[in-house]
Every structure is written in structure tokens, then in C-alpha cells.
Amino acid sequence: MNLTGATLLRGRWTPGTGPAFHAVDPATGAALPGAFHDSGPEQVEDACLAASQAAPAYRALPREVRAQFLEAVADEIDALGDSLTERVVAETALSPARATGERGRTIGQLRLFAGVVRDGDFLGRRHDPALPDRAPLPRSDLRLVHVPVGPVAVFGASNFPLAFSVAGGDTASALAAGCPVIVKAHPAHPGVSELVAGAVQRAAEKSGVPEGVFALVHGGAEVGQALVADPRVRAVGFTGSRRAGLALVHAAQGRDVPVPVYAEMSSVNPVVILPGALETPSQLAAEYAESLTKDAGQYCTNPGLVFVPEGAAGDQFVTSSVRALSEVPPQAMLTTAIAEACAVGVDAWREIDGVEALTTGSLTGASATPSLVSTDLEVFRREADLSAEVFGPAGLVVRYPSVDVLLEALAEIEGQLTATVHGAESDHDTARLLLDVLEDRAGRLLWGGWPTGVEVASAMVHGGPWPATSAPATTSVGTLAIARFLRPVSYQNVPEELLPVELR
Ligand code: NAP
Numbered sequence: 001m002n003l004t005g006a007t008l009l010r011g012r013w014t015p016g017t018g019p020a021f022h023a024v025d026p027a028t029g030a031a032l033p034g035a036f037h038d039s040g041p042e043q044v045e046d047a048c049l050a051a052s053q054a055a056p057a058y059r060a061l062p063r064e065v066r067a068q069f070l071e072a073v074a075d076e077i078d079a080l081g082d083s084l085t086e087r088v089v090a091e092t093a094l095s096p097a098r099a100t101g102e103r104g105r106t107i108g109q110l111r112l113f114a115g116v117v118r119d120g121d122f123l124g125r126r127h128d129p130a131l132p133d134r135a136p137l138p139r140s141d142l143r144l145v146h147v148p149v150g151p152v153a154v155f156g157a158s159n160f161p162l163a164f165s166v167a168g169g170d171t172a173s174a175l176a177a178g179c180p181v182i183v184k185a186h187p188a189h190p191g192v193s194e195l196v197a198g199a200v201q202r203a204a205e206k207s208g209v210p211e212g213v214f215a216l217v218h219g220g221a222e223v224g225q226a227l228v229a230d231p232r233v234r235a236v237g238f239t240g241s242r243r244a245g246l247a248l249v250h251a252a253q254g255r256d257v258p259v260p261v262y263a264e265m266s267s268v269n270p271v272v273i274l275p276g277a278l279e280t281p282s283q284l285a286a287e288y289a290e291s292l293t294k295d296a297g298q299y300c301t302n303p304g305l306v307f308v309p310e311g312a313a314g315d316q317f318v319t320s321s322v323r324a325l326s327e328v329p330p331q332a333m334l335t336t337a338i339a340e341a342c343a344v345g346v347d348a349w350r351e352i353d354g355v356e357a358l359t360t361g362s363l364t365g366a367s368a369t370p371s372l373v374s375t376d377l378e379v380f381r382r383e384a385d386l387s388a389e390v391f392g393p394a395g396l397v398v399r400y401p402s403v404d405v406l407l408e409a410l411a412e413i414e415g416q417l418t419a420t421v422h423g424a425e426s427d428h429d430t431a432r433l434l435l436d437v438l439e440d441r442a443g444r445l446l447w448g449g450w451p452t453g454v455e456v457a458s459a460m461v462h463g464g465p466w467p468a469t470s471a472p473a474t475t476s477v478g479t480l481a482i483a484r485f486l487r488p489v490s491y492q493n494v495p496e497e498l499l500p501v502e503l504r
Pocket of ligand 1: 185186221223241
């Protein structure tokens with residue numbers, strides 16, 4: 001595998017003019033082969049210029065060509081085979097099975113969007129025919145279509161090196177909408193980013209997609225800020241921390257021409273366990289422990305917050321959870337910084353008066369063992385820090401005395417990606433009240449099961465009220481994600497031959 005470490009600009013690999021860096025294997029701390037360079041400011045600017053120059057030709061391509069391009073990207077990623085998954089494992093410490101699964105999801109996502117493009121429903125075409133004889137005023141002929149917004153900047157996510165990075169959901173939906181894409185690679189997996197960007201580039205050449213429709217830049221916050229500030233960028237897709245997401249939102253709003261930032265930031269994904277679900281507490285606890293620690297808990301949908309009824313059955317669930325978590329071996333996290341942030345978050349929980357540490361939880365290098373802490377509803381409502389996301393294998397159990405008080409607490413929680421209710425038929429009356437409250441707080445509601453694992457489908461919502469995302473009316477997973485990169489245009493009384501092809 002030959003990695004250039006370069007920037008992909010106007011269809012060519014061009015040496016980055018910024019500082020050099022290496023990828024690191026988080027499992028060992030060792031530098032990995034390949035010397036990378038940050039992209040220089042002039043290269044970031046040129047990537048944005050090239051994208052805006054390519055935008056008119058790209059949006060004018062027949063939809064079938066766009067669909068074939070997305071399928072070709074999928075084929076090229078598939079063809080990378082083990083060299084891609086091996087590099088994913090080396091740069092992220094995720095398991096080979098996870099890397100292979102994520103590659104499949106990424107390919108499937110691209111093919112799904114190819115189908116969306118062919119199908120054409122996303123154009124949302126509407127027609128109000130003219131009513132020349134309407135009194136007191138005639139009505140004009142009105143035809144509506146959705147058009148691409150223009151160049152989109154995409155930030156690769158650390159925790160999804162394939163499915164939410166270079167050719168992941170944001171890129172697939174933006175390209176499907178007809179928008180050029182400039183990706184900022186996540187600095188934690190630059191080699192994977194280069195391999196996937198090469199696949200996109202080869203697909204673009206084979207499909208006759210204009211040069212400049214896709215670019216890959218490397219760098220940290222400075223490069224990210226430059227991208228968002230560039231006047232040619234019309235929208236931003238981001239998955240990561242609240243701190244970085246908010247910085248991008250502020251940067252985009254501070255521009256002469258503000259643009260939307262679709263940031264998916266932080267969520268603790270509350271799970272409510274109702275009494276009827278506690279018939280087999282140890283089984284439920286085993287499932288909880290598995291979901292909380294899957295891939296070292298590095299999911300935005302991780303069940304970080306579980307509400308458990310006070311009493312003996314709830315006690316048994318907690319004891320069984322501690323036992324199940326104690327059997328989970330140390331897992332290397334994505335980066336040392338992410339592992340340290342997790343440890344700091346857990347320490348902050350433990351220092352709060354009224355919080356009990358149920359497991360010791362440890363950190364060696366980037367490797368962490370699970371942490372579980374417990375408190376009551378009163379302390380939870382009093383201490384805002386207990387609602388903050390601690391990204392990693394860390395969970396907070398909150399014991400509640402009654403559903404009435406729990407409902408009050410749930411109405412106060414921050415916006416979430418998901419909310420889950422576990423119960424039996426005997427809990428249905430209570431559950432209905434809970435779901436009403438939770439619908440206002442989350443983008444996806446689950447009855448039973450665990451929120452990790454997000455299906456890429458047409459009825460999926462991976463979004464939610466602030467601060468889960470910066471744009472609660474949208475989703476970043478599923479076919480509806482394309483809507484983020486489209487805008488409606490109405491044509492009034494425009495003669496047939498002058499209408500865009502899609503409206504004729
Ligand atoms: P991050 O710090 O949010 O960084 C994401 C990307 O944004 C990186 O490319 C980063 O570059 C860039 N960036 C950071 N600050 C920026 C700024 N002020 N302006 C412009 N760009 C900026 O996320 P991360 O590196 O993946 O992990 C850090 C923490 O984020 C985790 O500990 C976790 O708490 C959270 N996280 C949450 C989710 C989720 O889905 N909820 C997913 C991943 C991470 P640099 O790396 O060079 O700073």
C-alpha cells in the first residue's frame with residue numbers, strides 16, 4: 001500500500017504545504033507508515049475555488065451519471081479489500097469485524113443514494129397549474145423543484161472512519177444532491193482517508209465527473225476554520241464534539257454570508273427502564289453492558305444514561321450490570337486524547353456529591369475499562385455535569401422513585417439523538433406518557449432494544465433537538481439526509497423550453 005500523504009486537489013495528489021504528521025496506532029502508540037502533510041491555506045482556498053468552478057457542470061450532469069458515479073465510488077471502495085480494513089484497524093484500533101462491517105455499510109449507503117438519485121423523489125417537484133379565470137385574481141403557473149446548494153465542506157468523524165468520513169453519509173448525500181464536496185480528513189485516520197479519497201477520484205474519472213467535484217484536505221482546527229470561512233462553501237457536514245461543532249456553527253454564522261452547519265454533536269441517549277421490563281434483570285443488564293461497551297463505547301448513540309426504578313428489581317439490574325461490565329477487557333480507544341477525555345469525564349462525575357462509583361474503570365495509554373456510576377434523580381436534576389456526554393465505555397445509572405418525578409426530569413433534559421423505553425404490556429399507560437415527553441427531546445424513539453446500531457434507511461432519523469445537533473429539522477443518516485444539501489426554487493410562468501430539465 002503506497003500512501004502519498006498528499007492533498008487531493010483538482011483531481012491530482014499534490015504535496016501538502018503545511019506541517020508534517022504521522023498516523024498513530026492507538027493500540028501501541030507507534031507511528032504508522034506514511035508521512036502526511038497538512039494542506040496549506042492556499043490549497044484549502046484552491047479546493048473551494050475548484051469546487052465552485054465545478055458546481056454548475058456537476059449539477060447539470062444527467063441524474064443517471066450521478067447515480068453511476070456513486071455506484072462507482074462504492075465499487076472502488078469494495079475493490080480496496082483488506083488493504084482498507086487493515087489500515088482502519090491500524091489507525092483506529094477498531095476490530096477487523098467492525099472495519100469490515102463499516103466498509104459494507106459505507107458501500108451500501110452509496111448504493112442507496114444512487115437509487116435515491118435515479119428515483120428522483122428527492123427533487124420534491126410540485127406543480128400548481130395556472131388558473132387564468134380565477135376571481136378576483138388569476139393564478140400563475142408555479143413549478144417547484146429542489147436544487148443543489150453548492151459546495152459542501154465535510155468533516156470526517158473519528159469514530160466512523162468509513163461510514164462518516166471521506167465517502168460516508170455526509171459526502172454520499174451531498175454528492176447525490178449534486179453538490180461538490182471538500183472533505184477535511186480526520187487527523188486520526190489520514191491513511192484510510194487517502195485510500196478512500198483515491199477510490200472517489202478513480203470513480204470520478206471513470207464516470208466523467210468534472211475535476212474539482214471532490215477534494216481531500218488534511219489539517220486541524222485551522223484548516224477546518226478556513227474551510228468553513230471560505231465564501232464558496234455553502235453548507236457544512238460535521239460529526240464530533242460539541243466544542244468543535246459549536247466553533248464551526250459560530251464561524252459559519254459570523255461570515256458575511258452565513259451558511260448552515262449540520263453538526264451532530266453530543267447525546268447521552270437516555271434509556272428508561274420501567275418495572276415491567278425487570279422480570280429478567282440479568283438478561284437486560286447483559287444487553288446493556290454489551291451496548292455500552294461495544295467498540296469501546298465510541299458511538300454517538302451510546303446508552304450513557306439509564307433510569308432504573310428504585311427497589312429490589314432495580315438493584316438486581318444494577319448488580320448484574322456491574323458484573324457484566326467487570327468481564328469486559330480493556331479496549332484501545334480511537335486516540336489517546338479521546339481516552340483521556342473519557343477518564344476526565346468519569347472523574348468529574350465521581351467528584352459530585354451523591355454519586356457512587358460502581359466500577360473502578362481504568363486507563364492505560366489509550367486503553368480503557370468500563371466505568372459505571374450511580375446516583376438518584378434529585379442529584380441528577382441538580383448537577384448539570386451529569387447530563388454531559390462522556391464519550392466512551394462510561395455509563396450513569398439514575399435511580400427514580402416514581403414515574404411522575406421521572407417525567408418532570410425527562411422534560412428538562414437536553415436534546416438527544418435517541419431515547420429508549422423498556423417495558424412490558426403492563427407499562428403501556430405509563431409508556432405513552434413517557435413517549436410524549438421524549439418525542440419532544442429526541443430524534444429517534446425506541447421501544448426495547450438499545451440505541452447503538454443505526455439502520456441506513458428511508459425512515460431513519462439520526463438527528464434531534466439542540467445540542468444533539470445544530471439543525472433539529474434534519475437527519476444525517478438515511479435517505480432524508482439529502483435534504484440538507486438542497487434548496488427549493490419556484491418557477492413562475494416560465495415557458496416549458498426555458499424550464500430546467502427536471503421540470504419539463
Ligand atoms: P472533535 O474534537 O470534535 O474534532 C472533529 C474534527 O473537527 C477534527 O478534524 C478536528 O481537528 C476539527 N476541529 C476541532 N476543533 C475545531 C475548531 N475549533 N474549528 C474547526 N475544526 C475543529 O472530535 P474528535 O477528535 O473526534 O474527538 C474529540 C471528542 O469529540 C471526543 O472525546 C468526544 O467527546 C467527541 N465525539 C463525539 C462524537 C459523537 O458522535 N457524539 C463523535 C466523535 C467524537 P483536530 O482533531 O485537529 O482538532
